[in-house]
Amino acid sequence: MDFKRLFIVIQLVVSSFAYSQSSLAGYKLIGSSTGITQLTEAQVKDYFKGKYTLWKTGKSVKVVFYSSQSQHSVPLAKSIYNTTPQGVKKYWLSLVFQGRANPPTFLESDSAIISYIQDTPGAIGFIQQNTPCPSQLIIQIK
Amino acid sequence: MKNTLFVSICLLCSMSIWSQRLRSVVNGYGHMNYNFLHDFEANADPTNSSFELGEHDLFVNTFFNDRISFLGEFVMKYTKGTPTTFSASIERARLKFDYYKNHSVITGKIHTPINYWNDVYHHGRLFFPSIDRPTSFSYLIPLHNLGVQFQGQNLGKWNFGYDAVVGNGISSSDAFDDNLSPAITLSMHIKPVDNLRIGISYFYDFLTDASIRGAHSGHSVAPSHSPGEKYTGNLHYNLLSQSTAYFGNKHEFLNEFVFNRTHTDTLGYANNLSNYTYYGLRIKEKHVPYAIVDWISIAENDLFTYHYDIMRLWMGYRYEFSEMINVKTQFGYTFNFLNAGHGSVNNLEFKVQFAYGF
Numbered sequence: 377m378d379f380k381r382l383f384i385v386i387q388l389v390v391s392s393f394a395y396s397q398s399s400l401a402g403y404k405l406i407g408s409s410t411g412i413t414q415l416t417e418a419q420v421k422d423y424f425k426g427k428y429t430l431w432k433t434g435k436s437v438k439v440v441f442y443s444s445q446s447q448h449s450v451p452l453a454k455s456i457y458n459t460t461p462q463g464v465k466k467y468w469l470s471l472v473f474q475g476r477a478n479p480p481t482f483l484e485s486d487s488a489i490i491s492y493i494q495d496t497p498g499a500i501g502f503i504q505q506n507t508p509c510p511s512q513l514i515i516q517i518k
Numbered sequence: 519m520k521n522t523l524f525v526s527i528c529l530l531c532s533m534s535i536w537s538q539r540l541r542s543v544v545n546g547y548g549h550m551n552y553n554f555l556h557d558f559e560a561n562a563d564p565t566n567s568s569f570e571l572g573e574h575d576l577f578v579n580t581f582f583n584d585r586i587s588f589l590g591e592f593v594m595k596y597t598k599g600t601p602t603t604f605s606a607s608i609e610r611a612r613l614k615f616d617y618y619k620n621h622s623v624i625t626g627k628i629h630t631p632i633n634y635w636n637d638v639y640h641h642g643r644l645f646f647p648s649i650d651r652p653t654s655f656s657y658l659i660p661l662h663n664l665g666v667q668f669q670g671q672n673l674g675k676w677n678f679g680y681d682a683v684v685g686n687g688i689s690s691s692d693a694f695d696d697n698l699s700p701a702i703t704l705s706m707h708i709k710p711v712d713n714l715r716i717g718i719s720y721f722y723d724f725l726t727d728a729s730i731r732g733a734h735s736g737h738s739v740a741p742s743h744s745p746g747e748k749y750t751g752n753l754h755y756n757l758l759s760q761s762t763a764y765f766g767n768k769h770e771f772l773n774e775f776v777f778n779r780t781h782t783d784t785l786g787y788a789n790n791l792s793n794y795t796y797y798g799l800r801i802k803e804k805h806v807p808y809a810i811v812d813w814i815s816i817a818e819n820d821l822f823t824y825h826y827d828i829m830r831l832w833m834g835y836r837y838e839f840s841e842m843i844n845v846k847t848q849f850g851y852t853f854n855f856l857n858a859g860h861g862s863v864n865n866l867e868f869k870v871q872f873a874y875g876f
Contacts, residue, residue: 472579
């Protein structure tokens with residue numbers, strides 16, 4: 377095996393390991409009236425940190441996140457905010473208090489999140505990968 | 519015809535606003551203190567201790583549509599001399615219009631985006647890393663402004679942000695300014711990595727009568743300015759501020775530097791300085807011991823704040839029960855190098871504060 381092949385094999389192993397380590401892997405991103413169909417993982421994190429105000433459609437960005445009662449809030453809080461679900465709440469309370477972001481909505485179940493997003497243009501949130509939802513809501517993560 | 523068209527457009531606009539659901543979010547914030555103070559210069563009763571019911575803050579966010587929102591902050595606090603010994607105040611009431619991407623225009627009463635603390639915390643003691651604001655808040659920082667603000671945030675890969683404000687100045691009230699010259703604030707910051715914000719700002723105001731303290735210069739907690747007869751002439755007020763804030767999972771650091779230059783025809787330029795440094799270390803998930811060095815130096819020829827040199831050293835401990843309630847304790851000493859009629863003297867203090875939100 378020459379060095380080039382070895383390098384490719386290492387790259388593949390590293391990238392597959394990195395993918396399996398991503399806490400977003402077990403979840404899919406959904407949104408309504410956002411005007412986009414795909415985002416990079418870095419962009420997703422930026423949206424969930426309140427860094428963007430408006431979508432291209434002119435709708436305001438409304439973040440939906442699992443409430444701390446949901447077991448899914450822990451891995452997503454770690455992956456996106458590098459903190460605990462309580463830390464996520466504190467982060468948003470502070471940001472909203474500054475008047476620099478719209479307050480997010482915290483919901484416990486996938487069905488509640490899907491229903492809220494369907495009813496709220498500009499809303500974006502995560503649900504579990506295996507939860508069925510209308511295909512037009514799905515936003516691919518590159 | 520023109521009138522009919524105008525009325526039709528107005529009707530259509532109102533219908534489009536009201537056909538969307540109005541969304542309001544209400545929060546409350548408050549605090550309670552215990553204060554112990556020993557005054558080393560008092561001859562009689564040098565020590566006192568007291569419980570204090572602090573500010574209670576109703577915080578309202580309303581979204582009229584995707585681009586227009588209202589933010590209000592209404593505070594009740596102890597105020598000596600009023601019939602009920604409490605007073606209510608509108609600390610913020612602003613309408614925000616997000617006109618393009620991350621750019622907004624805001625009108626109303628705001629917290630002057632003059633440094634990190636005033637922009638981020640102000641009345642939210644739940645978010646304060648320590649019990650008290652920096653000393654400069656009682657003397658130098660123009661806390662509020664009433665006017666028009668242009669704001670941009672999270673622009674580019676450095677997360678650049680700007681604020682430009684034109685509004686009523688230091689000596690104005692919430693309904694009246696005493697001259698034609700508005701106060702101007704220019705502020706910018708970057709957030710190159712998560713949890714780090716570095717900013718710089720400039721504020722200018724012209725006061726026709728430097729003895730007038732309006733609704734935007736400070737709060738009732740400010741120590742008295744009583745050097746005898748006050749200067750009542752014109753005064754130019756310049757303030758340059760630099761902030762560096764890092765609040766990570768382990769380390770917390772905040773430095774607020776203020777350079778204030780006033781000018782009067784009587785005594786010329788006066789240069790005033792202030793610096794506040796906070797460092798906290800999260801030793802466990804909910805435990806943060808911290809230390810503070812806070813000083814202010816007002817020049818001898820200053821005719822607005824008046825000659826003053828003070829340094830405060832604090833050691834403190836913060837315990838966070840949850841994201842909605844914490845307790846802080848602080849122990850500190852105030853060195854008062856010079857006192858031109860100001861309220862503070864050399865003293866030893868111990869404080870406890872419960873801060874909460876809901």
